[in-house]
Amino acid sequence: MIKYISIRVFGLGVLLVLLNYLYVLFFYQRDLREKSDKILELRESQKKADILYFAESSNVNFRENDSIKLSISELTNLFFPKLKVIAVNNVASHAGIFKYWLNEIDLIKNKPKAIVVTLNLRSFDAAWRHSKLETPLRESLVLVEPYPPLFNRFLLALQAFDSKDETEREKEMLKEWKETQLHFPFEFKYKTVREWDGAMANGGHLNADGSWDIKKSELACHYIKAYAFNLNEHNPRVRDFDDIAAWANENKVNVYFNLLAENVEYADSLVGKELVFLMKQNRDFLMKRYNRNYCKVADNLDVVPGKEFTDQDWTTEHYGYRGRMYIARNLAAQLKTQFENEYQKAY
Amino acid sequence: MLFNSLHFLFFLPVVVFLYYVLAHKYRWILIFVASCYFYMAFVPQYILILFLIILIDYVSALTIEQVKGRLKLFYLVASLTANIALLAFFKYFGFLNDNLELVFRLFGEEYHRVNLNIILPIGLSFHTFQSMSYTIEVYRGNQKAETHLGYFANYVLFFPQMVAGPIERYATLGKELKETHRPLYKNFADGFKLILFGLFVKMTVADNLAPVVNEVYKDPLSHSPLQALTAMFAFSFQIYADFYGYSTIAVGAARMLGISIMDNFKTPYLAKSVTEFWNRWHISLSSWFREYLYISLGGNRVSLPRWSINIMIVFMVSGLWHGANWTFVVWGALHGLMLLLEKYFSKIFNFKIREGWSIFNALLCLKTFLITSFIWIFFRAENFDKAEQMIRAIFAVPLNFTLTHNMKVTGLLIVVMGLLDLFLYNSRFDLKINRSPVYLRWGLYAVLIFGLMALSGTQKYAFIYFQF
Numbered sequence: 001m002i003k004y005i006s007i008r009v010f011g012l013g014v015l016l017v018l019l020n021y022l023y024v025l026f027f028y029q030r031d032l033r034e035k036s037d038k039i040l041e042l043r044e045s046q047k048k049a050d051i052l053y054f055a056e057s058s059n060v061n062f063r064e065n066d067s068i069k070l071s072i073s074e075l076t077n078l079f080f081p082k083l084k085v086i087a088v089n090n091v092a093s094h095a096g097i098f099k100y101w102l103n104e105i106d107l108i109k110n111k112p113k114a115i116v117v118t119l120n121l122r123s124f125d126a127a128w129r130h131s132k133l134e135t136p137l138r139e140s141l142v143l144v145e146p147y148p149p150l151f152n153r154f155l156l157a158l159q160a161f162d163s164k165d166e167t168e169r170e171k172e173m174l175k176e177w178k179e180t181q182l183h184f185p186f187e188f189k190y191k192t193v194r195e196w197d198g199a200m201a202n203g204g205h206l207n208a209d210g211s212w213d214i215k216k217s218e219l220a221c222h223y224i225k226a227y228a229f230n231l232n233e234h235n236p237r238v239r240d241f242d243d244i245a246a247w248a249n250e251n252k253v254n255v256y257f258n259l260l261a262e263n264v265e266y267a268d269s270l271v272g273k274e275l276v277f278l279m280k281q282n283r284d285f286l287m288k289r290y291n292r293n294y295c296k297v298a299d300n301l302d303v304v305p306g307k308e309f310t311d312q313d314w315t316t317e318h319y320g321y322r323g324r325m326y327i328a329r330n331l332a333a334q335l336k337t338q339f340e341n342e343y344q345k346a347y
Numbered sequence: 348m349l350f351n352s353l354h355f356l357f358f359l360p361v362v363v364f365l366y367y368v369l370a371h372k373y374r375w376i377l378i379f380v381a382s383c384y385f386y387m388a389f390v391p392q393y394i395l396i397l398f399l400i401i402l403i404d405y406v407s408a409l410t411i412e413q414v415k416g417r418l419k420l421f422y423l424v425a426s427l428t429a430n431i432a433l434l435a436f437f438k439y440f441g442f443l444n445d446n447l448e449l450v451f452r453l454f455g456e457e458y459h460r461v462n463l464n465i466i467l468p469i470g471l472s473f474h475t476f477q478s479m480s481y482t483i484e485v486y487r488g489n490q491k492a493e494t495h496l497g498y499f500a501n502y503v504l505f506f507p508q509m510v511a512g513p514i515e516r517y518a519t520l521g522k523e524l525k526e527t528h529r530p531l532y533k534n535f536a537d538g539f540k541l542i543l544f545g546l547f548v549k550m551t552v553a554d555n556l557a558p559v560v561n562e563v564y565k566d567p568l569s570h571s572p573l574q575a576l577t578a579m580f581a582f583s584f585q586i587y588a589d590f591y592g593y594s595t596i597a598v599g600a601a602r603m604l605g606i607s608i609m610d611n612f613k614t615p616y617l618a619k620s621v622t623e624f625w626n627r628w629h630i631s632l633s634s635w636f637r638e639y640l641y642i643s644l645g646g647n648r649v650s651l652p653r654w655s656i657n658i659m660i661v662f663m664v665s666g667l668w669h670g671a672n673w674t675f676v677v678w679g680a681l682h683g684l685m686l687l688l689e690k691y692f693s694k695i696f697n698f699k700i701r702e703g704w705s706i707f708n709a710l711l712c713l714k715t716f717l718i719t720s721f722i723w724i725f726f727r728a729e730n731f732d733k734a735e736q737m738i739r740a741i742f743a744v745p746l747n748f749t750l751t752h753n754m755k756v757t758g759l760l761i762v763v764m765g766l767l768d769l770f771l772y773n774s775r776f777d778l779k780i781n782r783s784p785v786y787l788r789w790g791l792y793a794v795l796i797f798g799l800m801a802l803s804g805t806q807k808y809a810f811i812y813f814q815f
Contacts, residue, residue, distance in 0.1 A: 157803035
């Protein structure tokens with residue numbers, strides 16, 4: 001009986017190897033194009049790039065009337081004309097995705113001289129971490145898991161990844177806003193995002209006639225929900241950045257975290273100094289944690305004036321050309337420490 | 348827990364392993380715990396409803412067996428009322444509200460709607476029907492009341508078939524659950540084959556057809572007649588592959604535990620008449636309605652007009668069982684009507700379908716398929732407006748014969764299902780494949796594994812019948 005079963009199990013194993021080969025030959029590339037196009041883009045980009053730039057939408061968002069339609073990575077490249085800065089952008093991406101992209105770099109054939117990864121303060125908040133966009137982002141990584149491609153394809157069909165639906169994600173987000181305590185070194189009446197948001201929503205801003213300024217209050221609420229958190233090592237996104245830093249040190253590749261600008265000016269005027277305090281405290285946490293060994297942080301948190309943000313009624317890292325230029329110049333200054341000889345003043 | 352999930356693919360081997368490791372007297376506890384865990388992966392608190400059903404019918408059956416005369420009937424009616432009330436509350440409360448609102452509006456009165464925001468517990472219609480069949484059988488004296496609450500609970504909860512059937516009778520499943528099963532290679536192998544086949548049918552066929560269907564049904568009139576027709580046929584095969592796939596996995600999972608459960612499908616689209624279709628489609632439900640409703644109404648021992656009315660009642664109730672919407676009732680009524688037409692036609696013209704294969708019989712199969720496919724429109728459409736739009740889209744002019752990618756995919760999948768049905772005609776996958784020559788057997792395994800792993804739909808769709 002054992003021989004009988006062994007022959008069949010062996011036969012099944014051989015069949016699976018054969019089918020995996022057929023899948024790779026005829027279907028794998030098609031599936032990658034459909035589900036993981038950014039991975040394919042990265043596999044191509046790394047062959048040509050001196051500096052790889054991993055970003056979310058901040059690098060591809062322009063104002064309609066921008067006179068300079070160059071992305072942050074392209075503007076950075078102006079400072080290093082002899083080098084090639086190539087960006088791989090994916091809307092709503094974050095360190096949790098970028099860390100998997102790093103595994104796609106062939107360090108023997110295409111080791112880049114440096115990698116820039118956008119460090120987006122909002123990507124640590126509950127709204128981004130529990131966003132519905134997380135499902136397609138996670139889905140895009142399944143086909144490149146370290147298993148045989150045929151097995152990965154099966155995992156994709158089984159939705160064997162973080163594929164929670166929108167309702168579940170929203171529930172988790174609301175729970176976090178309700179339960180996570182906010183800590184200040186001074187007395188502050190709101191202990192959670194929910195309390196703070198609730199107070200702001202119920203007449204945080206008033207018009208001259210004493211009525212509620214709903215538009216302004218709503219915007220202030222967005223700012224609270226986006227930036228009211230205390231960063232620590234338990235934040236899942238911090239753990240993702242830790243992984244990236246560990247990868248950089250292990251593989252001796254310089255990684256630059258491009259801490260993107262947030263609208264600190266509006267945060268101050270709409271919500272107040274307490275929110276700005278949290279934003280700056282979190283910035284300091286990140287600077288301290290990641291400015292070491294093979295990692296460096298380009299601090300842009302408050303370099304872009306409020307009016308230079310493309311979205312005036314939402315919290316984003318989308319900038320007009322001046323904003324992008326400020327950030328690129330700041331980033332270039334950091335890169336200059338490594339590429340002193342290639343650096344050339346651009347503007 | 349969904350069968351088409353990694354969760355289940357880990358869960359099943361663990362349960363099977365523990366099942367055979369445990370002594371027989373403890374196995375019912377494992378099945379009970381595993382079934383509760385399986386169900387609670389959906390909405391945990393709804394397990395309480397199942398416990399309530401179990402308790403009601405367990406006590407009722409014991410009481411029915413002990414009392415005599417009219418009291419027997421009293422307890423049966425009480426038990427059935429409790430079951431139906433639970434089903435009505437969770438499934439038909441919103442439907443009742445909608446209809447009362449409509450009636451009140453018709454008379455110019457204002458109706459104060461009661462919104463309870465109830466979510467239908469998954470598979471409630473299946474549990475209640477399965478449990479009710481037990482009390483009815485005890486009442487009829489065909490079944491001894493179960494004294495062991497654990498075994499009875501497992502009959503209602505048995506995880507392979509708890510959420511979408513097959514709707515088993517206690518005489519068969521109850522007996523199977525009590526028997527001592529030894530770990531046999533044949534059971535593992537056959538179970539594995541059935542699960543592989545079921546997953547292929549569900550994930551490769553049904554889940555690839557789902558987007559084709561959904562796209563057209565979202566806005567039928569913005570699609571060409573050919574696209575609408577494709578969606579109509581695609582849904583016929585989507586629902587078949589979806590439910591057939593589920594049922595086959597259920598049979599396979601139970602088989603791994605040495606337990607046999609009934610087949611729910613026998614190549615229904617190869618039926619030569621609507622009557623035959625219902626002997627081949629969702630067999631466990633058809634037989635439930637036949638045994639407990641049709642026969643109770645008088646069966647075929649009544650006059651032709653009365654019999655016709657009975658048929659219509661059975662089919663309309665069957666429609667309503669599927670969903671709390673008039674579209675389902677119309678779907679059932681149309682099937683009933685077709686069945687009556689067939690009966691009258693064969694009576695008037697003394698027409699009898701001959702057994703075996705012939706061109707004429709193939710044309711009859713095609714006719715039955717076209718009829719059932721058309722009637723599925725009412726099953727799939729969210730409301731009558733959508734159904735009407737779909738029909739208008741199918742019969743719209745001018746015709747556009749451009750073949751889209753979706754049409755090609757649908758065509759290919761229909762051919763695949765058609766070939767599988769021809770291969771399996773009147774048989775089941777494991778039985779058929781075990782009799783096939785080795786090259787065909789392994790060739791088919793290769794096709795199924797490749798289809799399942801490399802070509803299955805990349806979006807997960809819950810089994811359609813879970814909503815009932």
